[in-house]
Amino acid sequence: MIGRLNHVAIAVRDLSAAAALYRDTLGAEVSEAVPQVEHGVTTVFVHLPNTKIEFLEPLGADSPILKFLERNPDGGIHHICYEVDDILAARDQLKANGARVLGTGEPKIGAHGKPVLFLHPKDFNGTLVELEQA
Ligand SMILES: CC[C@H](C(=O)O)C(=O)SCCNC(=O)CCNC(=O)[C@H](O)C(C)(C)COP(=O)(O)OP(=O)(O)OC[C@H]1O[C@@H](n2cnc3c(N)ncnc32)[C@H](O)[C@@H]1OP(=O)(O)O
Ligand SMILES: [Co+2]
Secondary structure, three states: OOOOEEEEEEEOOOHHHHHHHHHHHOOOEEOOOEEEHHHOEEEEEEEOOOOEEEEEEEOOOOOOOHHHHHHOOOOEEEEEEEEEOOHHHHHHHHHHOOOOEOOOOOOEEOOOOOEEEEEOHHHOOOOEEEEEEO
């Protein structure tokens, strides 16, 4: 079912500082900040030879990462995103196996314009898992 590692997400309080750190200290290629209103975050992507880092900053009072940042004030790894060939088939198989799909269970369009879903961290070794349609 899961394929390539699409990205590793890091939640931060200060997106521009995190982007500057990776660009200026680590010499990485860093995208512009993009507000993702439907997801309650603003994102910056760091493009690496074999995957991406997704920086997330809360956007709005209902951002789903606010409590995570209260628990982790310095920021931290928030989720990992795997690619799947068929996100609806993957969802249905996971639900049939008892995994909890977050939200309504219907995919949203993610930062790359592809459908994404999230699986409850308590079902996957304490790790929030995102699936993105390849
Ligand atoms: C623009 C899209 C972009 C893309 O890649 O395309 C994105 O990635 S958008 C990213 C932001 N959106 C989401 O994260 C959506 C899915 N997340 C959620 O629905 C929430 O974050 C949720 C439900 C996972 C956690 O929300 P919250 O922290 O408010 O809930 P709880 O406090 O009740 O937490 C329950 C339980 O889970 C533990 N937890 C929470 N977040 C994480 C995490 N990131 N990794 C590991 N564990 C997590 C939390 O500590 C609680 O554990 P407990 O032992 O019960 O205290
Ligand atoms: Co993501």
